[in-house]
Amino acid sequence: MRSEPIVSAPLGRSTSLNEMRALAAVIRREWTIFIRYPSWIISLLIWPIIFPMGYILTARALSGVDGSGLTQFQINTGLTEYVGYMAVGTMIWMWQNVVLWNVGGALRNEQMRGTLESNWLSPTWRFAYLLGASVPQLISMLVMLLVSGLEYAFLFGVKFQGSLPLTLLVILVSIPAVYGLGFAFASLVITMKEANAFVFLVRGIVMVFCGVTYPLAIQPQWMQNVAAWLPQTYIIHAVRSAALSTEGFQGIAHDLQMLVLFGAFWLALGMAVFAWMERRARQTGAIGQY
Amino acid sequence: MSDIAIQAHKLVKQFPARADSGNDKKSEGEATSAKKRSFWPFGKRAPKSMFTAVNGVDLEIRRGEIFGLLGPNGAGKSTTIRMLCTLLEPTSGTAKVNGFDVVTQANQVRRNLGTVLAGERSIYWKLSGRENLQYFAALYHIPPTVAKKRVEELIERMEIKDRANELVEKYSTGMRQRIAIAKALLARPPILLLDEPTLGLDPQAARNLRELIAQLKQEGHTILLTTHYMEEADQLSDRIGIIDTGKVIALDTPEGLKRRIDQKEVIRLELTGWHDDLNDKLKSITGIESLTSHQKGEADLWEVNLQAQNSRHALPRIVESLSGNGTRLVNMNIVKPSLEDVFIHLTGKALRD
Numbered sequence: 001m002r003s004e005p006i007v008s009a010p011l012g013r014s015t016s017l018n019e020m021r022a023l024a025a026v027i028r029r030e031w032t033i034f035i036r037y038p039s040w041i042i043s044l045l046i047w048p049i050i051f052p053m054g055y056i057l058t059a060r061a062l063s064g065v066d067g068s069g070l071t072q073f074q075i076n077t078g079l080t081e082y083v084g085y086m087a088v089g090t091m092i093w094m095w096q097n098v099v100l101w102n103v104g105g106a107l108r109n110e111q112m113r114g115t116l117e118s119n120w121l122s123p124t125w126r127f128a129y130l131l132g133a134s135v136p137q138l139i140s141m142l143v144m145l146l147v148s149g150l151e152y153a154f155l156f157g158v159k160f161q162g163s164l165p166l167t168l169l170v171i172l173v174s175i176p177a178v179y180g181l182g183f184a185f186a187s188l189v190i191t192m193k194e195a196n197a198f199v200f201l202v203r204g205i206v207m208v209f210c211g212v213t214y215p216l217a218i219q220p221q222w223m224q225n226v227a228a229w230l231p232q233t234y235i236i237h238a239v240r241s242a243a244l245s246t247e248g249f250q251g252i253a254h255d256l257q258m259l260v261l262f263g264a265f266w267l268a269l270g271m272a273v274f275a276w277m278e279r280r281a282r283q284t285g286a287i288g289q290y
Numbered sequence: 291m292s293d294i295a296i297q298a299h300k301l302v303k304q305f306p307a308r309a310d311s312g313n314d315k316k317s318e319g320e321a322t323s324a325k326k327r328s329f330w331p332f333g334k335r336a337p338k339s340m341f342t343a344v345n346g347v348d349l350e351i352r353r354g355e356i357f358g359l360l361g362p363n364g365a366g367k368s369t370t371i372r373m374l375c376t377l378l379e380p381t382s383g384t385a386k387v388n389g390f391d392v393v394t395q396a397n398q399v400r401r402n403l404g405t406v407l408a409g410e411r412s413i414y415w416k417l418s419g420r421e422n423l424q425y426f427a428a429l430y431h432i433p434p435t436v437a438k439k440r441v442e443e444l445i446e447r448m449e450i451k452d453r454a455n456e457l458v459e460k461y462s463t464g465m466r467q468r469i470a471i472a473k474a475l476l477a478r479p480p481i482l483l484l485d486e487p488t489l490g491l492d493p494q495a496a497r498n499l500r501e502l503i504a505q506l507k508q509e510g511h512t513i514l515l516t517t518h519y520m521e522e523a524d525q526l527s528d529r530i531g532i533i534d535t536g537k538v539i540a541l542d543t544p545e546g547l548k549r550r551i552d553q554k555e556v557i558r559l560e561l562t563g564w565h566d567d568l569n570d571k572l573k574s575i576t577g578i579e580s581l582t583s584h585q586k587g588e589a590d591l592w593e594v595n596l597q598a599q600n601s602r603h604a605l606p607r608i609v610e611s612l613s614g615n616g617t618r619l620v621n622m623n624i625v626k627p628s629l630e631d632v633f634i635h636l637t638g639k640a641l642r643d
Contacts, residue, residue: 010401010477011440012431025428033416036457114411118473121375121407122429123400282379284305285372288407 014123022124026132034136043098044140048148049155052090055213056083056156076215084158084244089212091148092236095141096178096206099134100199103182106133108189117288126278127271130186134179145171149243159244166242170235170252173259177231180266187270187277191286206232231262292389295481295512296351296374301383303369307341343369345536346383353480356503356513358527360520362639366536367516368485374514375405375483388481401430404474405483409490410466412473415459419450419469422458423476430477437476444472464495471502481512488522500526520630530629534637547632554579556631557596557604560621561612564592571611572596577604580634591620597627597635 012018034040059082063069074080107130110116119129152158160167181202189195206212209223210232216224227233238255241247281287344366351357361367372378374385376396384391390398406412413422423444427437445454448468450461458466467487474482484503488496496519503526507513517523523530524544532540532547540547564583572594573581583594598604601624612619627635 010430010479011436012401012477013433014397014401014431018428018431018433021434022428022431025425029414029417029421029425032421033414036416113414114408115414117377117407118405118412118426119429120377121400121403121405122426123397123431124429282377285369285378287377288372 012123019125019128022122023128023132026128027135030133031136031139034140040140044144045147048091048094048144049151051094052087055086055090059083059086059213073215076217079240079244081159081161081244083156084152084160085240086213087148087152087156087158088240088243089236091145092232092239093203093206093210093212095145096181096232097199097203098141099137099178099182100185100202101195102137103130103134103179104185104189104199105195106130106137107186108193108195111190111287120287127274130183130274134182138175138179142171161246162241162243163248164243166249166252167239170238170242170256170259173256173263174231174235174238176263176267177259177265178235180263180268180270181231183270184266184273187273190277191280206230209233210236212236231259231266234258234262293353294350294386295353295355296349296357296385296387296514298347298349298370298374298385299383301344301347301349301370301373301385302342302381303344303366303373303378304340304342304381307339342536344373344380347533347536347538349531349538349541351512351514352528353512354507354510355528356507356515356526358523358530359514359516359533360523360530360633361533362637365534365637367533369536370533371407371483371485371514371516375403375407376400401477402479403481403483404477404479405485406467406470406474406487407483407485409470409486410463412470413458413466416457418455418457419461419465419472420445420454422469423472426473427476432477440476440478444475448472462495463490464492464498467491467495467499471499475506480510481514482506483514485516486518487515488517488519496522520628520633524629532633532636540632540636544629548627548629551597551627551632551635554597554599554627554631554635555601556625556627557598557601557608558623558625559594559596559608559612559619560586561592561594561617561619562590563615563617564590564594565615565617567615568611568617572608575604575607575611578608580638582634582639595631595634597631 063073063082070080070082073082077085079085107116110119110129120126149160153160185195185198185202188198192198209219209227210230211219211227216227216233216237219227234255238252238259241251241255245251277286347366347370349370359367359370369378373380374387374392376392376399379393384393386392387399388402390402392399414425417425420441423441424437427441432440445451448471450465450468453461453465458469461469467490471484471487474484487503488499491499500522503513503515515523515526527544529541529543530547531538540550542550564585569581569583572578577598577600579597579599581594581596583592585591586593596604596608609619633639
């Protein structure tokens, strides 16, 4: 083996540009690993169409094959497009669910793989690992939402009468709330070493309270009060309004306001919990524990 | 610039531990009672106690030396290392790496320290060797043009050029370990921390790696090495620190340590039909100071090492104790104490215990 010059000083220097490069490297690493597992095709193309089918067929059974029972649905929702209604609700639910599993489990997966310590030993900004792991996940989710929209339009004839830019705006404004929860989750999972029970709890709450497959109006008042404190309620309502109705910006203005507030709260909370976890891990050695 | 590369002063690390946890942590260090909680809504919880993993470690590792840190499992070796590389914060005491405090200047410490912890598990198996190095170069903030050159240098140096674009999952353990070492060398840090670098390697790969470690010292790196292979520590280390129950109990050159038990002799027995009763029987012989035993590769063949002040006095009683009960003495030697014997003399345990 060839030898090299006598050691003088380390090569790296901490600058904002180098921190950005480190973040870009985490994103690239995560994306490369993601596409090296062929199962990504199933998660992006097949799962979006299979998952909502159960709910759609249940709705069809209840409304009658000729749609004669849809009147009440229309009164409660203002929409006739129940397939699109179900698809939007379940896709948003799936988005949050996948964020909880993937972003929430990102650090834990690294920990079990044994690579978390070697990342943690570098001088890079710690939050970059979590942020970097979230970006490919966000891109794949956006692709999944787009693909599922196309699948429902062409295979089921769903009429997305609303506006694509407004739908994209809602999704963009929803990102901080959805991922802030994921960041907080990721930090807790590192400490608790187990994600399943928490994921089941949160997604169960979203499924029951946020109107994933039914309008909030049919819930008792106390459930509607709980739903008002969950950002997913506003995301689902706003995406339905933007994609399926012709109400325009007026139909989503209140939801967007709430999502900005929720986003600021959850993002701040996610970062605070991460900082707490990092500090605690240095005291307990949690980073290296499997 | 100071001559000291790594300095630890009265380093202490305590962890909370439950008194009824059932693990054997208490044997590794001292457990002291702390806050007691007699009631918990979901049932009674045992009172909390503090487990002391590292209990006042003082270390000074000189610039340019290879320092071997040895200790039986649970002695506090890993905790000490994790504090030095900033993964753990000390409960009390201070430590400096290349002059930087491990708590208040953690990022400077990370920049000056190349680490191989967890060996082959510390790299990404779904990335190629080259991709791994490019990734870690970015994490160490090496500018892209420098990083590109540095990655290629290390690929060549580690002799993996032909397979640098293959996924790490297709590599042998030795190749993965070389990538892990290349990762540690990426930022050209003055200090290297190698935790069990030859673990799991075949003899040839382990020999190559030892040569590389010796070369790195020649290039000016300070190396903190932990190993379970005593011959490796003896061969590579300029000085050795032996840590047990959270304290450094001996620190000297390998020769200096061996001189400590120069007056003693080691009786090495090979026998078949070993059983636990013999352990107490042999230890009770006057003049026998310690005993370790382990099964050799062949079935039912055991090696037993006894340290004695005077082997001539002890031998007749040893032979007598071994007669009967199906035990058969196959071979016996009086040997010069090795570093392993020093370790057993000091800790009462073999390194792999």
